[in-house]
Structure formats: structure tokens, C-alpha cells
Amino acid sequence: xxxxxxxxxxxxxxxxxxxxxxxxxxxxxxxxxxxxxxxxxxxxxxxxxxxxxxxxxxxxxxxxxxxxxxxxxxxxxxxxxxxxxxxxxxxxxxxxxxxxxxxxxxxxxxxxxxxxxxxxxxxxxxxxxxxxxxxxxxxxxxxxxxxxxxxxxxxxxxxxxxxxxxxxxxxxxxxxxxxxxxxxxxxxxxxxxxxxxxxxxxxxxxxxxxxxxxxxxxxxxxxxxxxxxxxxxxxxxxxxxxxxxxxxxxxxxxxxxxxxxxxxxxxxxxxxxxxxxxxxxxxxxxxxxxxxxxxxxxxxxxxxxxxxxxxxxxxxxxxxxxxxxxxxxxxxxxxxxxxxxxx
Ligand code: AMP
Ligand code: MG
Numbered sequence: 001x002x003x004x005x006x007x008x009x010x011x012x013x014x015x016x017x018x019x020x021x022x023x024x025x026x027x028x029x030x031x032x033x034x035x036x037x038x039x040x041x042x043x044x045x046x047x048x049x050x051x052x053x054x055x056x057x058x059x060x061x062x063x064x065x066x067x068x069x070x071x072x073x074x075x076x077x078x079x080x081x082x083x084x085x086x087x088x089x090x091x092x093x094x095x096x097x098x099x100x101x102x103x104x105x106x107x108x109x110x111x112x113x114x115x116x117x118x119x120x121x122x123x124x125x126x127x128x129x130x131x132x133x134x135x136x137x138x139x140x141x142x143x144x145x146x147x148x149x150x151x152x153x154x155x156x157x158x159x160x161x162x163x164x165x166x167x168x169x170x171x172x173x174x175x176x177x178x179x180x181x182x183x184x185x186x187x188x189x190x191x192x193x194x195x196x197x198x199x200x201x202x203x204x205x206x207x208x209x210x211x212x213x214x215x216x217x218x219x220x221x222x223x224x225x226x227x228x229x230x231x232x233x234x235x236x237x238x239x240x241x242x243x244x245x246x247x248x249x250x251x252x253x254x255x256x257x258x259x260x261x262x263x264x265x266x267x268x269x270x271x272x273x274x275x276x277x278x279x280x281x282x283x284x285x286x287x288x289x290x291x292x293x294x295x296x297x298x299x300x301x302x303x304x305x306x307x308x309x310x311x312x313x314x315x316x317x318x319x320x321x322x323x324x325x326x327x328x329x330x331x332x333x334x335x336x337x338x339x340x341x342x343x
Pocket of ligand 1: 070
């Protein structure tokens with residue numbers, strides 16, 4: 001089995017943010033599907049083109065992130081945010097008051113390719129932020145699109161507040177580190193869910209609740225994790241991405257009428273009678289498989305089959321994250337439980 005792209009060493013270059021070409025070079029690497037660590041006012045982020053599922057899958061692989069938690073899309077200004085998400089009046093008031101800055105707003109996704117399914121973990125909402133760090137702003141502006149940027153560390157490690165921390169974790173796994181010295185805020189962004197009314201606090205962070213309440217003119221309730229209809233943290237839902245078709249995992253044979261979701265050319269008995277066969281990666285590349293997962297589930301579901309049979313996938317690398325997503329797709333729904341993904 002070939003998992004080269006999961007471990008493919010990359011040559012990690014270093015550029016000081018004072019280099020006049022740094023922002024343009026970072027934008028060029030992002031546009032080519034590469035991974036760029038850059039400072040935000042909170043911590044160093046690991047940036048990838050939010051519209052490019054291959055780049056987002058490579059980001060998960062570089063972080064060693066165990067599950068596909070949705071990512072925050074970083075944009076240059078409120079106008080760009082307003083094209084990716086549908087900003088309510090409350091969201092606009094908060095954006096006006098706190099952007100650029102350490103505030104993330106969850107809004108209904110406006111559709112289109114700006115933030116791919118994988119980056120949103122298949123949700124119909126999107127988390128948006130306009131960071132205040134001038135280097136982050138220059139890079140995002142030069143790039144022109146939305147940039148997903150979780151903390152630039154290996155999963156389970158402490159978030160990086162200096163370029164050296166990034167190098168210690170990700171040297172040889174990413175393409176470029178833009179160094180602008182230590183970051184200022186060091187605590188993550190506050191996340192407010194503005195997809196419903198009233199807005200709710202999903203994660204406390206750089207902008208205090210009281211400051212948000214002053215702008216809203218009323219109290220900001222915390223998200224209630226028991227509210228199955230409006231999940232506080234999407235990663236906590238057992239059933240997270242839910243195709244209409246039933247999903248049968250780790251099959252050793254295909255039943256009549258089922259569609260087959262396979263990997264690395266595997267054809268279990270009965271495959272010849274499958275309603276449809278999709279191979280997540282004929283070459284056995286788990287990064288490619290991750291990038292294709294949501295699209296494949298949608299296509300199989302769109303074919304109207306009663307059930308999707310899924311072959312076992314290798315557990316290493318992104319295989320764990322794929323298994324996590326497939327497990328949620330197969331789980332009874334809707335239903336709470338399961339632990340949140342770590343980042
Ligand atoms: P970070 O790991 O700092 O990049 O932050 C990601 C956080 O944003 C995670 O806790 C996610 O659960 C949260 N998040 C991202 N997108 C959404 C969304 N659409 N709805 C709710 N929370 C989200
Ligand atoms: Mg982190």
C-alpha cells in the first residue's frame with residue numbers, strides 16, 4: 001500500500017515577514033495548493049486554500065489531526081466574509097465592532113466553492129474570521145481567496161506563538177514559514193454562532209463576552225451542548241455528516257443494490273453487481289482519499305442507492321480521520337455523544 005503523500009517530506013522554506021516579497025510568495029504557494037505557516041494575532045496558523053480539498057487534506061495530514069473538525073476560514077474583510085457566509089444583522093454588528101480581530105463568526109454558508117466541504121466538515125455553516133495581524137492580512141489579501149488556518153502545530157502539541165515553534169513541529173511537512181516574531185494575543189479567537197437567533201457563544205477567546213453583549217444589546221448565552229438541532233461543537237456529534245443512504249462499514253462483501261465505496265482498487269465479492277463503484281484513491285493514497293471523501297459520499301447518495309458499502313481503509317495517517325467521518329456517516333442520527341476532536 002502506498003501512503004507516500006501522507007509522509008512526503010517537503011522542503012520547508014523560511015521567509016522573514018520583513019522581506020518585501022514574503023506576502024506575494026506566500027500567496028503563490030497557497031494558490032499552488034501548498035501549506036504556509038504565518039502569524040495571526042492569536043497564534044501562528046497553518047494556512048491552506050480553503051477552496052482546495054487536496055490542500056485541506058494535506059493540512060490535516062501535516063498536523064496529524066485525528067478528525068475532520070471544521071476549520072476557520074480567514075478572509076481579508078467583511079465584504080469577503082459576506083460572500084462566503086450569510087451575515088445576519090447581529091453578525092454584521094459584531095463584524096463592524098471587532099473585525100479585524102480575534103472573533104470568529106459562524107454563519108450559514110452562502111454556497112459556492114469558496115470554502116470546500118472538507119474545510120467545513122460537511123456542515124451547511126461556515127466559521128469566518130478577519131484576522132488583525134498585518135502579515136496575515138497582507139497574505140490573505142495577496143492570495144485573494146479564503147484561507148483556512150488552524151494552529152500551526154502537530155495535533156496534541158501546544159499552539160505555536162513563534163516561528164521557531166512551528167519549525168520544531170512541522171519542518172519538512174509544510175512548504176513555507178513566514179516569520180514575524182512572537183504573536184500578540186496568544187489565546188484563540190472567540191467563536192460566536194450567528195447562524196441562529198439569538199447568537200450563542202461557542203468558544204470563549206480573545207474578545208470577552210461582555211464586549212460582545214454590549215454590541216448586541218442583550219446577553220450572549222453559551223451554546224447548550226445538549227441541543228441536538230444546533231450543535232455547540234460539530235465534532236461532538238456522533239452523526240455528523242449524514243447521507244440519506246445507510247452506510248455499512250468494513251464490508252467483506254457487497255450486497256445486491258448497494259453502492260461500493262472502495263480504496264486502492266479493492267473489489268470485495270459482489271462488487272461486480274454494485275449499483276455504482278467509487279474508488280477514493282486507486283493508488284492507495286490516503287491524502288487523496290480524504291480530499292475526495294465528501295464528494296464521493298455525495299455522489300453515491302445522489303445515485304439514490306439504499307446503502308453504501310465501504311471497504312476497510314488503512315488506519316494510519318489520514319485513515320483515522322476518514323474512519324472518524326465514515327463512522328459518523330454510519331451512526332444513527334441525529335444523536336449526541338462522542339468526544340470532540342483534538343487539535
Ligand atoms: P481552530 O482549531 O482554532 O482553528 O478552531 C476551530 C474551531 O472552530 C473548532 O472548535 C470548530 O468546532 C469551530 N468551528 C469551525 N467551523 C464551525 C462551524 N461551522 N460551526 C461551529 N463551530 C465551528
Ligand atoms: Mg490548536
